[in-house]
Amino acid sequence: MGTNVVTPFKHADHDHDHCVDDALARAEQQCTKNGVRLTAIRRRVLELIWRRHEPMKAYDLLDMLRAERRSAAPPTVYRALDFLLEEGLIHRIESLNAYVGCGDPHRPHVGQFLICQHCNAVAELNDSDVYQVLTSKAEELGFQVNSQTIEINGLCPACRDAPRING
Amino acid sequence: MGTNVVTPFKHADHDHDHCVDDALARAEQQCTKNGVRLTAIRRRVLELIWRRHEPMKAYDLLDMLRAERRSAAPPTVYRALDFLLEEGLIHRIESLNAYVGCGDPHRPHVGQFLICQHCNAVAELNDSDVYQVLTSKAEELGFQVNSQTIEINGLCPACRDAPRING
């Protein structure tokens, strides 16, 4: 109980196509259930975000979109991002101005992220102990919690073990 | 043990001049100790940040600076902010692109903030329990923690009790 990793750090050899396909399938399902449309653009942006297991920046996504859709402009990508955030399909990493896929969109959860400063990998936690401790501390001060942004910087297991190879 | 509020929510009637003066005096002391210079610009930016008990944006600070120093430009304020961040005299609130004074610069501490969505007030925590729980959860996953960004959104005691007065 307590720790519940939603999106763990990925090894280089995991079946990534499968991993992305799964995420897209979950997204389709989620949108159907909620009666909203996962249009071609939205789906493509979500796929681009999932394709790398690291936070993606809006203008990088825009560049990729533009390669295949001449009309893409900032609003194109920001609208898609807003939609995906709204549906809980992605998260925004405040400290990086970047976006990552959410591994578990159908369940309500707080944003708790471990961010590797060396390889940019991100793991998403959904830890009830952390949530509880923070909430109870806040309430001791009379503060009513609505949402939490937790971003932990450091080194992921791989980079921790080999921190000097390419940095 | 555990909870240790560094900068609590302020009441409207606290002695604010005194509160700002204290912060500036602590800053002078801290800079002297560290052998760095709290120049006029840096000191003024710090004062502007302290004068309101809410996060201040870089370009708002710039406008205020310009009113009294014709030559002020973006680098002027960003350099001052970088210096103050470096010395631990202020913190950056990632989710707001804004900056707040640090109530306790001489002691190492993590950034844990309660942010009122209604009145923008910010309280800074320095809670070892929260730190411990997060660090141990991260280390269970083999992640080595360097720094934590924790930003809790919600309602401060005053706005919680009277949430409909001016919102």
Added chain:
DNA sequence: TGACAACTTGCAACACTATAACATGTGTCG
């Protein structure tokens, strides 16, 4: 004192991040 190094500020331009406003297209349902 004066010359040098290190630090700080001035200044212009630019890069990156995000939104506004309005027009046009598309899909659904009576």
Added chain:
DNA sequence: CGACACATGTTATAGTGTTGCAAGTTGTCA
């Protein structure tokens, strides 16, 4: 079909932060 809601196209602009180099300031030490 026609009306409506939703989605996208398009242009412009707002907001946030950085680069690079010139000029000024401060402290140090022979």
